[in-house]
Structures are given as C-alpha cells and as structure tokens.
Amino acid sequence: MLTNRIKTVFVSFVILFSITPLFLVAQTFTLRGKVLDxxxxxxxxxxxxxxxxxAHGMPSTGGGNFKFEKVAxxxxxxxxxxxxxxxxxQVVNLRNDLDLGEIFLLKHGAAGTGAAIQHSIRANNIMRLLNERPNFMGGNMIYGLPPQAAEVEGDNYLDIKWNTASLLLYKDQKMLEGYRIRYDISSNSFEMLAPESNQISRLAGLRVQNxxxxxxxxxxxxxxxxxxxFLDEGSPISGFFxxxxxxxxxLMRRTMAVFKESNYNEALMIGNQNHQIIKRNIxxxxxxxNVIEVPTKRKQLxxxxxxxxxxxxxxxxxNALSIREPSALFQIFTYYNAMFPDFKPITTRLVEEN
Structure with missing residues (x-):
C-alpha cells in the first residue's frame, strides 16, 4: 500500500517591476554560484x-563558476x-553578498526528465512569458490614454495557506520535520518556514520523496x-500526487496550474482584462x-x-453516484478498497481546494 511508503514525514511566483530613481545611489552586492551536473x-x-x-549575464567558467558583481x-x-x-x-532575494553554492542541472532524458517533462506540471513558460513581455496589453491607445495594465489573477500554490509538514528526502531517507510549507505547482518546489522562524527557504521537489x-x-x-x-505512458512524472x-x-489526485492569457478586446470592451492562473484537479x-486517469464514462469505470x-x-x-464528482469518487474507491483485508482509510473526508 502507498501508506507504507509515505512516512511521517522557492521558487515563489514573483513578478517585480521596480524603478529606482536616478538620484539614489543603490547599494550593490555580489552574487556567485557553481553549476554542476x-x-x-x-x-x-x-x-x-x-x-x-x-543586463547581468555570463557563461559559467573555470569549473562551472559564475559571479555577478555590483548587483543592486x-x-x-x-x-x-x-x-x-x-x-x-530560482528566485534570489539579494540583500547581502550571496553565494548560492552548488546548483545542479538535470540532463534531458535523466530520471524524472526527458519525455516526462512533456507530462510535467511545471509551467516555466508562465514566468518566462510575464518576464519577457511588457505588462501592458497590445492595441491602440484610446484618446491618448494607455490601456490599463493586465494583472494576474490566481496563484501557483497547491494550497496558499502554510501547513505544518514532514518531508522525506530521497537522499539518505532524511526526514525534515516541523516545517511550515507551501508547494509551488509551476516550479515543482517547496517554500519552507523553519520552526520558530519567518525565514523562507526553497527546496526542489525532485529531492522530496513523500x-x-x-x-x-x-x-x-x-x-x-x-x-x-510512478509512470505515465512509460515515463516518470514531475510533480506530486x-x-x-x-x-x-x-485513488490519487494531481493539481494542474494553467496560465490563461487575457482575451480582452479593447475596441469592443469585452472579455477578461486580466491574465488568469487556473487550477484544476485530475x-x-x-x-x-502506472498512473491512469479515472474514466469519466461508467462502463469504462x-x-x-x-x-x-x-x-x-x-x-x-x-447510491445514485455521479462519477464526475470528486466526493463520489472518494466514496466509490473507499467502498472498493474496504472489500480487502487490512484496509484502513487514511482520511475520512475529501479536502477540496478548488
């Protein structure tokens, strides 16, 4: 059973546009790190x-090292x-000279990558889209006034709340206990608040087993x-179930975060003016x-x-159960698994965030 393997056990989605007055002399720092396979x-x-x-950019050299100087x-x-x-x-909050240490890159085709990336819930294109394009909608100005800036509605978190958790790491089966965490779906990473601390750290999802x-x-x-x-069409999957x-x-659930761009038509003044991050459960x-999507047709189910x-x-x-309703699926699979010896429900209620 899965519970036998589940032991008690940052990349924040940030869009920051800052304008520093020319008359202010910004404090600068050094940022360095080392890129490894x-x-x-x-x-x-x-x-x-x-x-x-x-304008900060450079290749890693001299043993995978990089160093940015005079960064505001x-x-x-x-x-x-x-x-x-x-x-x-990775989101970096630069307040002092910072050494990021060793940063590991995954090869295409490595375990958990390659074909699995195409089935991934990581949505780096969302951050790339919002960082590389202006935050103003296209189209002509009306009477010389610029269109209102499009904002982003929604978030990338599985649960926006901080929840006390235990995490089991793949490496040495190390246990991290007592942390308050949030899981960022788009980057497959955990934001973590250490016990009795307000300092946020980030942990890559690929390091966490349960x-x-x-x-x-x-x-x-x-x-x-x-x-x-697990396997989806023969390939490992990035993200958590x-x-x-x-x-x-x-029965398992996977939450997807999908970026939906604004469809606002300024001339007709119709449509959604803001971008949206829409989450849906599968x-x-x-x-x-093998993880297989639950059929939505009765005969197949x-x-x-x-x-x-x-x-x-x-x-x-x-019981007149609608198999498209999450609560009904919870009831159906609970009833089925209860037919077998040693079945113990891991929860008595279905928590629905979306």
Whole structure:
C-alpha cells in the first residue's frame, strides 16, 4: 500500500517591476554560484547564467563558476541554460553578498526528465512569458490614454495557506520535520518556514520523496507522493500526487496550474482584462507503478474493478453516484478498497481546494 511508503514525514511566483530613481545611489552586492551536473557532479562550463530583466549575464567558467558583481539590492530570477539540460530557475532575494553554492542541472532524458517533462506540471513558460513581455496589453491607445495594465489573477500554490509538514528526502531517507510549507505547482518546489522562524527557504521537489502535512483549516493529514516514482505512458512524472484513498486500488489526485492569457478586446470592451492562473484537479488510479486517469464514462469505470465490476456497478447505481464528482469518487474507491483485508482509510473526508 502507498501508506507504507509515505512516512511521517522557492521558487515563489514573483513578478517585480521596480524603478529606482536616478538620484539614489543603490547599494550593490555580489552574487556567485557553481553549476554542476546533477548525475555526475561534474562542473558545467559554458552554461548561460542570467538575471532576468537585467543586463547581468555570463557563461559559467573555470569549473562551472559564475559571479555577478555590483548587483543592486532586489529580488531577481536567476536563469541557467545549458545545451542538453533542462532550464533551471530560482528566485534570489539579494540583500547581502550571496553565494548560492552548488546548483545542479538535470540532463534531458535523466530520471524524472526527458519525455516526462512533456507530462510535467511545471509551467516555466508562465514566468518566462510575464518576464519577457511588457505588462501592458497590445492595441491602440484610446484618446491618448494607455490601456490599463493586465494583472494576474490566481496563484501557483497547491494550497496558499502554510501547513505544518514532514518531508522525506530521497537522499539518505532524511526526514525534515516541523516545517511550515507551501508547494509551488509551476516550479515543482517547496517554500519552507523553519520552526520558530519567518525565514523562507526553497527546496526542489525532485529531492522530496513523500510529504505529509496537516491541513491548517480542516485539521486532517494530507499525503503526497513524488510522481518520479510512478509512470505515465512509460515515463516518470514531475510533480506530486495526493493520495486520496489507499489500498488495493489507490485513488490519487494531481493539481494542474494553467496560465490563461487575457482575451480582452479593447475596441469592443469585452472579455477578461486580466491574465488568469487556473487550477484544476485530475483524478487517477494506480495500477502497479502506472498512473491512469479515472474514466469519466461508467462502463469504462466499472472495468477497472476487475472481477468486482458488477458489484461496483450495483453500488454506484444504488447510491445514485455521479462519477464526475470528486466526493463520489472518494466514496466509490473507499467502498472498493474496504472489500480487502487490512484496509484502513487514511482520511475520512475529501479536502477540496478548488
């Protein structure tokens, strides 16, 4: 069962446009780091290292090192690109001289990348779109007035609230306990507040095997497993699945964050003027290591229950359950798994954020 493997266990989405008056002399700092291959731990020279939206950019040299000098105090998005590797991005809050230490790049085709990236919930294109284009809509000015700036509605967090959690790391099965966390869907990373501290740190999702957090509102535990341990059409998956029902046939949920650009027509004054980040839940069942989307048609759903298909059909019909409703799926899979010995529900209620 999945719960046997779930042990008690930043990249914030930031868009910052700042204008510094010319008469102010900004305090400056140094930012440095070292780029390495995640698998071989060998340095990567020639990687393009930039601070988005600034003139700061250089290749990594002399053993994967980079160093930016005279950088003004601010928040920046560090971007690293190297041929054959996935793009790396990190938000840096520069308040003092800062050494980022070793930064690891994943090769295309490495475990958890390659074909899996195409099935990923990482949406780096969202940040890239908003950083590289003006924050004003296109179109002509009306009577000499510029159009109102488009804003972004919504957020990239699985849960915007801070929840107390325990995280099990892949490396040495190390446990991090007592942290308050938020999970950023688009960057597949965790923002973490250390116990009795307000300092935020970031932890890449690919380092975390399992997460258990206690929902701060519903006061129930929620269990999450890394998609890298499963297969979608034969490839590992980037991102996390929430285990809703464990047992013989687990039910899991994956939350996607999709960027929807403004469709406002200024001439006709119709449409949505702001960009939107829309989150939607997709439900899966687990067949060995394969995650498969739960069918939305009754006949196909009955088939996944094998020899108990007819019994499940009778149960669903007798209770007039709509298989498109998350609460009904929770009830259906709980009923099915309860037919097998040693079944214990991991939660008694379904927490729905969206």
């Amino acid at each position: 995640a698998d071989t731990k060998i340095f990567v020279d020639g990687a393009s290292v930039t601070l988005k939206g600034t 105090k601010d928040k920046y998005t560090l971007n690293i690109n190297a041929e054959g590797y996935t793009t790396y991005e 997460v258990v957090w206690v929902d701060s509102v519903y006061k129930v535990p929620r269990y999450f497993v890394n998609g890298m341990d 929430e285990v809703i029902v464990d047992g013989e046939l687990p 439900y899966y069942y687990l067949d060995e290591k 009955y088939l996944i229950f094998g020899e108990k298909a007819e019994q499940m059909k009778e149960y669903i019909n007798a």
